[in-house]
Structures are given as structure tokens and as C-alpha cells.
């Protein structure tokens with residue numbers, strides 16, 4: 001499916017969709033996208049199935065994609081009160097991720113642990129077990145120290161270590177005597193776990209992958225099966241896999257759109273004046289409150305160009321043009337978004353197949369709703385062929 005419709009989603013084609021728009025097989029799809037109103041666009045950006053259902057009458061493959069992206073889900077848990085000082089939503093994700101799982105080994109490692117919330121949950125009922133030894137690895141010394149302080153304060157038998165998982169030092173935590181948990185481990189971080197974990201024969205891996213494009217220079221699948229595939233998405237293409245706004249707050253989404261609009265207006269400004277703007281300063285969402293003139297001044301400064309004031313008339317023209325461009329871009333992007341979850345599943349299935357190729361039994365499910373976390377796929381792999389896999 002990805003191969004057949006590469007013109008709709010692959011980054012180099014999706015920039016302007018020129019080639020896809022020239023093909024009669026996509027005429028009805030782009031016509032339907034142009035007719036969407038702003039509210040529809042806003043809603044469909046965050047809901048894969050609603051997007052596919054809306055476009056089904058104009059794009060026959062939408063129905064097949066909806067079938068292909070179905071992954072069985074664990075039952076939703078009711079919200080539990082987080083321990084003091086922890087964010088409620090993250091704690092709910094941790095609970096959902098651990099739901100139904102048990103470590104098969106007493107030596108438990110949390111890979112790229114942050115403050116070690118998995119470890120903290122394992123120190124509390126229903127997981128609490130005096131035999132468990134719980135250690136976490138993270139490169140960020142502040143997170144490691146904050147996690148160790150919490151462990152000490154609440155007398156939790158766990159310890160975090162500052163460790164670059166790409167270094168040889170991490171291998172002492174990967175052995176047949178270890179169960180490894182990795183919640184929201186980005187691209188290269190989870191690929192490295194799978195490669196080294198399989199090599200060292202880790203007993204059990206529980207992984208929720210995220211941000212497939214991060215910590216990889218050039219994305220290469222791990223499994224022999226996908227290595228042999230003629231389709232080779234680039235690292236840049238993989239950004240599409242995590243483009244979903246279901247959990248962003250309305251204010252954040254509005255701020256992000258405002259900055260996108262000003263970015264386009266700044267490009268128009270540069271084109272009109274014939275100046276070259278090769279770098280763009282990335283500004284925090286709070287910059288959306290400071291107005292276009294501030295945004296433009298920042299970008300001119302980033303390119304060592306003198307600040308130029310724009311007249312009220314020119315500012316209006318620039319912003320009106322940018323609004324037209326952005327509306328067109330947002331509607332076309334929905335054509336690519338139809339393939340978002342497919343691309344994500346292709347990366348995740350690569351991990352599943354790689355583990356199977358190395359003798360693991362593997363289960364894949366969806367551990368929470370996209371509203372709680374859009375990165376909600378869970379891989380559970382264990383050595384041996386037990387039907388229940390430690391659940």
C-alpha cells in the first residue's frame with residue numbers, strides 16, 4: 001500500500017504534491033480535500049480513522065488502510081491517582097504500558113528510563129516483589145539524579161545509572177538473566193536495544209517505540225525481511241509516522257499554526273526582497289504571543305540580515321498570502337496523513353520480525369488510546385515458545 005501510493009506520502013513528493021495532483025486517479029481525493037472546512041481539517045489531523053472514513057468515497061484504498069492499521073487493544077484502565085510530584089497523564093501511560101505484564105526475570109532494567117517511572121511503578125503494588133532488582137539507564141544526569149532522589153525519599157529499592165546506551169557499558173545490563181522495559185524509546189535507542197539485546201540473549205523485552213526518525217543517521221530496517229523490501233523510507237520520511245496532534249492542547253496547536261503561518265509569510269517576504277534566508281530560528285510556542293514583526297526580526301537576525309520594518313499594508317498582504325498557502329498545505333498534508341499509521345506499523349513490524357528472526361516469541365498490541373498517547377504500540381518479546389509469555 002505504501003509503495004503503490006508513494007507519491008502521496010513520501011517527503012520529497014509530499015512537499016508540493018505536484019506529481020500526485022497531476023494524476024487522474026487522485027483528482028477526486030484532492031478535490032475532496034480542497035472542499036474541507038477549517039473545523040474538519042482541525043479534527044481530521046488528530047484522528048486517523050475519521051480521516052480515512054471521510055476520504056473513503058474519494059480514495060478507494062482508504063478502506064483497506066483502515067483495515068490494515070487495526071491493532072488489537074488492551075482494555076482501557078480507569079485513571080489512578082499518581083504518586084506525589086508525578087504528572088497524572090504520564091503515570092496513566094505507565095500503568096497502561098505495564099497492564100497485564102510481569103517481569104520473567106528478577107533483574108529488571110529500564111532502558112532510557114528518564115526519571116525511572118517504570119521502576120517506580122514496579123516498586124508499588126501490584127508489582128511489588130522483594131526479589132526484584134530494578135535498575136534504570138539514562139544519559140541525562142539531571143533525570144538520573146532526580147529519579148534517585150525520589151527513590152531515596154520514598155524508600156524504593158531501585159537505582160538509576162547515568163549511561164549512554166550506545167556505549168559498551170550498557171551491555172552489562174543485557175543478558176539472559178535480564179528483563180528489559182523500554183517505554184517511549186526513540187528510533188535509534190530502541191533499534192540499539194534490539195540489536196544488542198538479541199546478541200546478548202536478553203530473556204524478555206517490553207518495548208513501546210516512538211520517534212522513529214530520532215537517533216538514526218540513515219534509517220535502515222533491522223529485519224532481513226524488510227531489508228529485502230524495495231521500499232526504503234528515509235529518516236526524513238519517518239517524521240510522518242509521529243505526526244499526530246491528538247494529545248496537544250488547543251492552545252499549543254493554535255500557537256504551532258501561528259508560527260507556521262509566520263514562517264510562510266517570512267519566506268514570502270524574503271522572495272519579494274530577493275534576500276536569501278538559509279536558516280530559520282526555531283522559536284518556542286510562547287513566541288506566538290509576540291507578533292509577526294518580532295518573528296520576522298528573529299529570522300532576519302538568524303541570517304545576519306538587518307531588521308526591516310514592514311508597512312501595515314505589506315504585513316497584511318504577506319499574512320493573507322501565507323494564510324492561503326497554509327490552508328492549501330494543511331489540506332494536502334491530510335493526503336499524506338492517511339499513511340501515517342501504516343508507516344509507523346511498518347517500523348514496528350520490522351522490530352517484531354527482527355525479534356522473531358532471532359528466536360523470540362513476540363506479541364504486539366495497543367496499550368492505550370491515542371488520546372492518552374498516540375505512541376501506543378507495545379511489543380512484548382520473550383525467549384522460548386510459551387503461549388502466555390509471562391502475562
Ligand SMILES: C[S@@+](CC[C@H](N)C(=O)[O-])C[C@H]1O[C@@H](n2cnc3c(N)ncnc32)[C@H](O)[C@@H]1O
Pocket residue numbers: 111112113114115117137138139140143163164165166182183184185186189
Ligand atoms: C522519550 S524519553 C522517554 C523517557 C522515559 N522512558 C519515559 O517514558 O518517560 C527518551 C529518554 O532517552 C534518553 N536518552 C537519549 N539518548 C540516550 C542515550 N544515548 N543513552 C541513554 N539514554 C538516552 C533521554 O534522556 C530521555 O530520558
